[in-house]
Amino acid sequence: MSAHPPIPVAVIARSWPPATKWGARVLQPALLMMPAPPLPPRSLMSRSESGVETWFMGVHQLQLHPGDAANLRANLAMSPPSLWVSLSHAEDPEKAELHLVTADPFEGEAMATDPGLRVERLPMPEVLIAHIAEFAALFPEEERFLKKRRSGIEAEDPSLSAPRILPGGHRPGQRRTEAEVAKLTPAGLPRSQRVQR
Numbered sequence: 028m029s030a031h032p033p034i035p036v037a038v039i040a041r042s043w044p045p046a047t048k049w050g051a052r053v054l055q056p057a058l059l060m061m062p063a064p065p066l067p068p069r070s071l072m073s074r075s076e077s078g079v080e081t082w083f084m085g086v087h088q089l090q091l092h093p094g095d096a097a098n099l100r101a102n103l104a105m106s107p108p109s110l111w112v113s114l115s116h117a118e119d120p121e122k123a124e125l126h127l128v129t130a131d132p133f134e135g136e137a138m139a140t141d142p143g144l145r146v147e148r149l150p151m152p153e154v155l156i157a158h159i160a161e162f163a164a165l166f167p168e169e170e171r172f173l174k175k176r177r178s179g180i181e182a183e184d185p186s187l188s189a190p191r192i193l194p195g196g197h198r199p200g201q202r203r204t205e206a207e208v209a210k211l212t213p214a215g216l217p218r219s220q221r222v223q224r
Contacts, residue, residue, distance in 0.1 A: 033088030037063030111135025117145035
């Protein structure tokens with residue numbers, strides 16, 4: 028089955044006044060919206076009296092792939108389920124770009140190691156939780172084959188395990204009588220089992 032059709036997710040970011048005069052504003056992903064507001068990307072939505080700015084960064088098309096179903100289930104088991112959002116050039120709101128939105132927690136953690144990205148984990152919208160749960164259920168985890176291992180009781184008492192029978196009806200370690208040895212061929216088989224030519 029092919030990938031699920033992309034799901035549009037809107038990202039809202041905020042920036043705070045710098046703590047010192049030498050500092051600078053840095054955008055930080057703050058909120059997810061579905062549906063998106065009717066604004067162009069990098070639109071300043073509001074500025075509070077304390078100088079906190081709220082920006083609409085744009086819409087990202089969230090991709091869901093069958094191969095990520097196990098990771099999506101791991102995400103849904105978290106409290107709360109989340110999306111990982113990354114911005115590039117976050118130090119300048121006029122140049123900042125929405126880099127990626129992912130529901131894969133492992134991909135999200137990998138993004139956080141990139142020094143060129145500003146990454147935040149944000150709560151997943153309720154409407155999206157049900158949608159991703161339905162998608163992940165279409166691809167259940169395959170049952171793993173586990174090889175049966177001998178129990179401790181079987182290891183201590185060989186009589187509980189299947190016996191190994193050698194040619195002539197003898198068990199390993201069982202000694203033959205001189206009469207039985209005389210009847211064996213060089214191959215270790217009773218003479219009655221030799222192939223007649």
